[in-house]
Amino acid sequence: xxxxxxxxxxxxxxxxxxxxxxxxxxxxxxxxxxxxxxxxxxxxxxxxxxxxxxxxxxxxxxxxxxxxxxxxxxxxxxxxxxxxxxxxxxxxxxxxxxxxxxxxxxxxxxxxx
Amino acid sequence: xxxxxxxxxxxxxxxxxxxxxxxxxxxxxxxxxxxxxxxxxxxxxxxxxxxxxxxxxxxxxxxxxxxxxxxxxxxxxxxxxxxxxxxxxxxxxxxxxxxxxxxxxxxxxxxxxxxx
Numbered sequence: 218x219x220x221x222x223x224x225x226x227x228x229x230x231x232x233x234x235x236x237x238x239x240x241x242x243x244x245x246x247x248x249x250x251x252x253x254x255x256x257x258x259x260x261x262x263x264x265x266x267x268x269x270x271x272x273x274x275x276x277x278x279x280x281x282x283x284x285x286x287x288x289x290x291x292x293x294x295x296x297x298x299x300x301x302x303x304x305x306x307x308x309x310x311x312x313x314x315x316x317x318x319x320x321x322x323x324x325x326x327x328x329x330x
Numbered sequence: 331x332x333x334x335x336x337x338x339x340x341x342x343x344x345x346x347x348x349x350x351x352x353x354x355x356x357x358x359x360x361x362x363x364x365x366x367x368x369x370x371x372x373x374x375x376x377x378x379x380x381x382x383x384x385x386x387x388x389x390x391x392x393x394x395x396x397x398x399x400x401x402x403x404x405x406x407x408x409x410x411x412x413x414x415x416x417x418x419x420x421x422x423x424x425x426x427x428x429x430x431x432x433x434x435x436x437x438x439x440x441x442x443x444x445x446x
Binding site for chain 2: 258265
């Protein structure tokens with residue numbers, strides 16, 4: 218157990234639908250990062266939050282949004298889902314400065330049918 | 331923008347032998363951090379080793395070591411005495427000096443198979 222909790226582990230939904238992925242960071246970590254990993258590919262950075270505020274954006278689609286709540290958990294909302302959104306979505310967390318690397322959750326496997 | 335390139339999509343090695351995975355990166359930053367992550371079939375991302383760019387000494391963690399060549403922007407991972415449990419995808423990652431925005435950028439990965 219890495220200390221970063223992601224729910225659900227698996228999610229199957231239809232095209233056009235909306236889903237919410239949840240992440241609880243490791244205790245004490247203020248930064249949360251979301252990554253997308255399509256089949257057998259590298260991790261694409263989506264967005265970073267620090268202590269409730271958005272700090273960095275990567276290649277996140279307009280159909281996707283995220284937020285970090287006062288208790289530091291984060292949610293990634295994916296709407297108008299397309300087949301190509303099927304992927305493994307990782308959440309990671311780090312302390313104030315992530316120079317020792319991130320701690321990753323076990324990911325949410327999203328399948329859009 | 332920083333980019334990370336892993337030119338070896340797949341590699342294999344015999345158990346107990348040594349293998350080196352390559353990684354190059356492109357940045358105009360002077361201070362940054364480099365990482366190798368392992369992703370076994372379970373899909374969990376596991377930190378293997380990290381290197382601080384301002385340190386000339388190569389990082390070592392048990393059987394894992396790096397060859398960091400800052401001028402060449404190269405950061406290779408050497409796995410000694412390979413074990414079956416080392417079979418995994420290996421990702422090289424770059425992070426500029428931590429500040430408010432310190433997102434990590436990953437390469438495409440190298441799939442390593444350790445053969446018995």
